[in-house]
Amino acid sequence: MSIDRINDLALHNRALAGALHAAAGRVIDSGWYALGPEVAAFEQAFAAYCGAAHVIGVANGTDALELALRAVGVQAGDEVFTVANAGFYASTAIRAIGAVPVYADIQPHNLLLDPQDAAQRISKKTRALIVTHLFGQLADMAPLQALVNAHGIALVEDCAQAHGAQRNGQRAGSFGDVAAFSFFPTKNLGALGDGGAVVTRRDDVAARVRSLRQYGWTSKYTVADSGARNSRLDELQAALLSVKLPHLDGWNSRRRAIAARYAEGITHPLITVPAIAGEDHVAHLYVIRSAQRDSLKLHLQQHGIGCDIHYPVLDYRQPAVAAAHAGVTLPASERVVAEILTLPCYPELELAEVDAIAACINRWSP
Numbered sequence: 156m157s158i159d160r161i162n163d164l165a166l167h168n169r170a171l172a173g174a175l176h177a178a179a180g181r182v183i184d185s186g187w188y189a190l191g192p193e194v195a196a197f198e199q200a201f202a203a204y205c206g207a208a209h210v211i212g213v214a215n216g217t218d219a220l221e222l223a224l225r226a227v228g229v230q231a232g233d234e235v236f237t238v239a240n241a242g243f244y245a246s247t248a249i250r251a252i253g254a255v256p257v258y259a260d261i262q263p264h265n266l267l268l269d270p271q272d273a274a275q276r277i278s279k280k281t282r283a284l285i286v287t288h289l290f291g292q293l294a295d296m297a298p299l300q301a302l303v304n305a306h307g308i309a310l311v312e313d314c315a316q317a318h319g320a321q322r323n324g325q326r327a328g329s330f331g332d333v334a335a336f337s338f339f340p341t342k343n344l345g346a347l348g349d350g351g352a353v354v355t356r357r358d359d360v361a362a363r364v365r366s367l368r369q370y371g372w373t374s375k376y377t378v379a380d381s382g383a384r385n386s387r388l389d390e391l392q393a394a395l396l397s398v399k400l401p402h403l404d405g406w407n408s409r410r411r412a413i414a415a416r417y418a419e420g421i422t423h424p425l426i427t428v429p430a431i432a433g434e435d436h437v438a439h440l441y442v443i444r445s446a447q448r449d450s451l452k453l454h455l456q457q458h459g460i461g462c463d464i465h466y467p468v469l470d471y472r473q474p475a476v477a478a479a480h481a482g483v484t485l486p487a488s489e490r491v492v493a494e495i496l497t498l499p500c501y502p503e504l505e506l507a508e509v510d511a512i513a514a515c516i517n518r519w520s521p
């Protein structure tokens with residue numbers, strides 16, 4: 156039983172060990188290690204999977220967010236909407252440009268950005284809105300699209316936790332102007348190291364990101380774009396991701412089955428379980444809520460069950476930036492951050508293990 160942690164990456168990758176070793180060997184023998192044919196092949200396959208015209212492989216998900224923002228025209232001093240409960244990744248990207256994060260509150264039922272709250276905070280300086288499909292839940296895109304259209308701002312999807320989520324056949328990453336993916340090893344589609352991608356239907360945005368990920372080159376050694384960096388995806392990671400991509404939908408179904416089993420099994424009156432029903436949720440993280448979260452966390456730890464908090468500190472309360480956001484208060488975000496607890500949820504988790512975790516939770520008395 157490996158329920159003492161919230162995921163088990165060795166177990167996850169073991170099932171594909173033969174194919175992963177073969178792919179790694181092919182890259183080692185090829186003599187081509189960054190931005191080559193393996194990256195191009197993966198970009199093409201992932202574009203087809205997402206239903207987007209372009210995928211541009213980059214070094215990680217945070218770079219993907221930053222380059223996506225730059226490519227839609229965000230500059231120093233511009234304001235960018237994000238939520239405060241999604242781990243500071245968007246804030247890092249916004250701040251790297253010298254832009255200003257403006258935090259919108261979340262909807263208590265799904266913990267995602269509240270379009271009405273964002274609408275009240277819009278200003279002349281607002282340039283973009285980042286929607287994070289947090290925990291694997293595809294946001295309701297229609298109100299967000301209406302908001303950005305009404306104000307002429309860009310819509311950026313953070314899909315780091317939502318690979319493959321879809322609604323009416325449309326996948327995460329194909330709704331906004333541009334989207335950012337992370338392939339960190341724990342993600343639903345994870346590399347064996349860092350990796351990321353920018354996904355877009357817009358030719359102009361794709362061309363800009365291709366230049367921004369490699370020094371601002373328009374051709375070799377000619378730098379035409381400022382604000383660029385080195386953020387290339389490795390051939391090795393691309394080859395490994397190509398092995399794993401065909402399995403993504405199966406893994407996502409399995410995650411949903413685990414979520415359904417938890418929802419059935421957890422009957423404790425002081426706990427709320429998340430609503431994970433259709434394919435618009437890929438159960439990246441299974442996050443329950445309780446007003447007495449810390450007691451529940453201790454109970455699970457005492458019984459050898461892995462759990463974690465995603466995320467324990469709201470962005471505007473992080474020590475590095477708290478002084479700059481001293482006036483910010485978001486009631487729903489602040490209530491929820493004290494209630495959330497992440498349980499083990501990964502494709503290889505056995506249903507008997509889920510049952511054991513649920514039974515242990517039901518025995519909790521705070």
Ligand SMILES: Cc1ncc(COP(=O)(O)O)c(C=O)c1O
Nearest residue numbers: 215216217244313315337338339
């Ligand atoms: C919601 C979200 N956005 C962005 C990122 C950043 O991705 P990376 O760690 O690859 O930089 C992550 C994951 O780490 C994430 O969970």
